[in-house]
Amino acid sequence: MTTSTTPTLTDRYIEATLRRVPSRQRPDIERELRTSIADAVDDRLEAGVTPAEAEAAVLTDLGDPARLAAGYADRPLHLIGPAFYLEYTKLLRVLLVTVVPAVAAGVGLVRVLLERDASTVVGDAVGAGFTAALHVVFWTTVLFAIVERVPSPKLPTRRWTPDALPEPVGRRTRYAELIAETVAMVVFTSFILISPVLRFQTDADGDAIGLLDPWLWDSGLIYAFLGLLVVSLGLSFAKYYVSPSIPLAIGRAAVELATGLTLIWLAVNDRILNPAFVEAAGWSAGASRWTNGIIVVICIGSLVSAVVNGLRDYRRR
Amino acid sequence: MLDDELLSTHLQELRRGTVVLACLLILRKPNYGYALLDLLERSGFAVDANTLYPLLRRLEKQGLLTSDWNTDESRPRKFYRTSDLGEELAHTLSRDWDELHAAFRTLKGEP
Secondary structure (H helix, E strand, O other), X not given: OOOOOOOOHHHHHHHHHHOOOOHHHHHHHHHHHHHHHHHHHHHHHHOOOOHHHHHHHHHHHHOOHHHHHHHHHOOOOOOOOHHHHHHHHHHHHHHHHHHHHHHHHHHHHHHHHOOOOHHHHHHHHHHHHHHHHHHHHHHHHHHHHHXXXXXXXXXXXXXXXXXXXXXXXXXXXXXXXXXXXXXXXXXXXXXXXHHHHOOOOEOOOOOEOOOEOOHHHHOOHHHHHHHHHHHHHHHHHHHXXXXXXXXXXXXXXXXXXXXXXXXXXXXXXXXXXXXXXXXXXXXXXXXXXXXXXXXXXXXHHHHHHHHHHHXXXXXXX | OOOHHHHHHHHHHHHOOHXXXXXXXXXXXOEEHHHHHHHHHHXXXXXXXXXXXXXXXXXXXXXXXXXXXXXXXXXXXXXXXEXXXXXXXXXXXXXXXXXXXXXXXXXXXXX
């Protein structure tokens, strides 16, 4: 149905509609739509209007081609529909109240450690918080808009039950814990990552001596360790948001165990403090041994408490 | 006095879905899009063309309508017809409509 003459309004309308529907539907929709428009135009002509008026009136009735095409393609005319809206706002809220303050605090701390003046510290912290908020909102929205448009593989949507009602105090407390954990995690991670360049002690050339053993970076173990922390934070979020399940409990236990054992192994092998730093700081030879001992004790304590908590949760089910 | 916008919102809510049943009933006799639009309007089921055309395809995709191209006339026309499945749905929906009608009568205290 291509014509060599200038395209009519109808041609342009059909073209605009077809552009927005899947290509395999196009020929069929075009044929049908063209006939429908021609029929409608004929009807109007019989009423005694000019062809141009009739065509314009029919297309006006059909309305925006984008809307018509969305109907053909069965595409939603909203970004995030009622099916996902609640989950969307919930996740957005949590991410905003945890990630944004944590990033701002982390950046602020780094600037303090780098001994910048107060206005830089505040400015950078606010700026970083703002950027983090933009990213959180943008990516969460993109994620949900995609989920809305991808034909769902019949995800077993969680049915709401009264069990999901908020617990007046307990849940809020856990929420506060979650926020505290996130903030602590970001601050701790930032501190570890920037520790090699912090100028607490400098060598003869004036370069910074890292507090932590450089071997951790050389072996890449530090990244594995931080990875474990990130996973464990993710599991804390999961524990807060999804109903308790055995795989989740096992996952949490495994990550806690791995983190604790890694730390103990590092302490036993004296791979935590940088010997050069200890020397430069003029600490006694026992400082490393004491630090390692304290870390081992803390780790064993937290492992025991994890096991006890796990057993208690298990018995409650 | 009822506000026009309020009225049209509630009417739209109430009528949503009735067009499907009307189509399934009318299309027991095969027909094509534009003629159906006219027929629906004259039967008291006013519907916009840009709602009806995609709806017909959706019903076809769901197996409630079948279609055939008729190219005997000057313009090729896609004729839709209610399938067995569509007939079944029409039957169920009609019964539901009757039950609703009876329920409303009871509510209004009519015999």
